[in-house]
Amino acid sequence: MRISEDPAPGQRLGRYELLRLIGEGGMAQVWAARMEGSRGFHKVVALKTLIPALARDPQFQRMFLDEANLAAKIHHRNVVEILDLGDTDGVLFLVMEWIDGQTMQRLLRPGLRPMPISPAMAARVVADAAHGLHAAHELHDERAVPLGIVHRDVCPQNILIDRDGTVKVADFGIVKAFERLGDTTQTGEIKGKGEYMSPEQAQGYQVDRRSDIFSLGVVLFEAVTGALPFQVLHDLVLPQTGSSEPPRPTLIAPQCPRDLEEIILKALARDPDQRFQTAGEMASALEDFLMRRSGVITTAHVAELLMARCGDKLEEERQRIADAIVPQQRPGWRPKPGATLSVGPPSEGRSRNARTAPRRGIGGLMRAGSDALRPVALPWLVASVSTGVAVASLMFVALSRPRDQRPIVDPIAVQTQPSAAVVKLNGVVLGVGSQVIARPKPGVSLVVEARSSDGVSQTVEITSESPARIQINLD
Structure with a gap:
């Protein structure tokens, strides 16, 4: 059983009707969808479907369902809410709240060039993300046993900001399920985005919440400076190598206050024991910095910055969603012939593994698996050249390109x-x-x-x- 190779607006998964494809990556597609209820009730949601190759794997299905069920237990204003988890006609999908906003990646790079934000604004956004991560890290089961949730893929693409300036962390679950499937050890490739990985994650070691804190430190460094502290070659992470120490943010952004710089460097400590031990501790340090240096920075200030940089794109995406909904609201409207999620063998003339080029959206929930909708970065390899000089970064390629066209x-x-x-x-x-x-x-x-x-x-x-x-x- 499988999802059709080319799903289109109007296709249905149970009570969810696909409206518009907003993201596609190596693991999943993300759609704007309409949830329909009784007496004419409907609501726009984000619906993520796994690619057929993964959805057909029974082992991955079990692991994905386990991790998604854990992630669904997280309830916090700074975490994207998981609303439903479904398996219709063999199609595995996840339903999340619709975020009418943009990713932090778009905020930091509204055009081709990076645009860092003010230290105070960066501290506000990252502090809110840290609050969301802390809620996930602290989650316990019904017997008060810690669940040990670790995001593993904290990055600007997974930090969403809605129109009112609320920051939300997205995409818990899939990366952990993929790692449990054994892909890392079988292929030697570290899943996720290496330029945001902690040293222990990049080297394939066991990780805990402090790995997410390191990744959040990289996000904060990038937000303040417009650059990444570590950028190196993807797919070639050598477990036996070490990593260089991060540069001081003030070398790139002299306007960065020294006390904020110390927070960044503590989060980026190579030794997990030298980092903040919880995301809540990091959030508190950032809140203290804001009170000492900048006074109150609210979500309204974040919303103002978002609209200034991304307002036009937000309005365009909102209009596209509205246009996609309109036909369904017309009396007598029916999905176009053949607009169903099919069950059976692949379409004639196409191989089972045939894939269309990833499409790119600009609004709503912008993540679609481990590599969707992001400029191609050649992530983190720490390697020594023959002269003994450690090469610890690679340019962040500004042109967007599908991951499979490396x-x-x-x-x-x-x-x-x-x-x-x-x-x-x-x-x-x-x-x-x-x-x-x-x-x-x-x-x-x-x-x-x-x-x-x-x-x-x-x-x-x-x-x-x-x-x-x-x-x-x-x-």
Whole structure:
């Protein structure tokens, strides 16, 4: 039994009618859907369907249902609510509250270039996310036994902000189920987004709530500076390697207050024992910072920033949803012929594994599995080059591209001396110290600038013919 290869608006899963595909990734599709009840009741929800390859796997089904049932027990204003879990005609799906808003990723990157937000605003958003995570981490069962929930994929794509400025953490459950399926050990690939992973998660060790705290520290670093502290090659995480220490945020964003910098660095401590021990503790530190430095920053301030940066996109998405609902409200309207979720073998002429190119939405619940709707990043590998210089970052590619169309891994290592130099690519900050940059296509040139703390700078042009290692000496 399977979902049809090309579901379309008007198809139904029980009492849910699909309205509009808003996200698709390697594990699931996310739809805006209409929940229908008696006497004309209806409500817009977000409905996530697993891709057929996973939905057909009995072992994954059991694990996904276990994890989703745990996640459904989380009730907090800063967590996306799970409303229903269904299995209709062999199609496994999850129903969540509809978030009329945007992801934090869109807030930080409304266009092609990253746009950091003020330290106070970053502290407000991340503190609220920390409150939601703490509620999940603290969850107990009916016998008061801790459930040990860990998100495992905390990142800007999984932090949603609705129109009134409420911050909500999304997408508990699927990553844990995928890890339990054994994919990590079978393929050597770490699921999730490596640039936000804790060292212990990247190396395949057992994780606890402090791993989520590290990931939240990366999010806070990015929100304040516009750059990531760690960026490295995806799929090549070597368990035997270590990781470099994060750069100080003030090297990239001098306006970052020192006390906020200390909060970020504590969250990013390599040793879990040196981090905040609970997300609630991190939230309290951020709330104290806000009271000392900025006074009261409310959800209204967050909503104002969201509308200033993403208001047009929000209105466009709201109109698309309204347009999708209108036909269903007309008297005598019926789904188009064939608009059902089918049961049986794949359509003739198409292989069972055939997949259409991922589509991209801009509003509502924007996550669709481990890699949906995000600019392609080549995540975290900590590797040592033969010269002994640790290469601990890779440029964040600004162009969106489906995950299954990965570039050829033929990177260029840019090494700086001194190692604390800030490195920019075409004017965009990549990070501090040595960087690994994806090799440009023939005919394309990139400009790399390195600047030391005393103001000495040097630029280098990189092309498809550049050597694999470039040294920039600022001493």
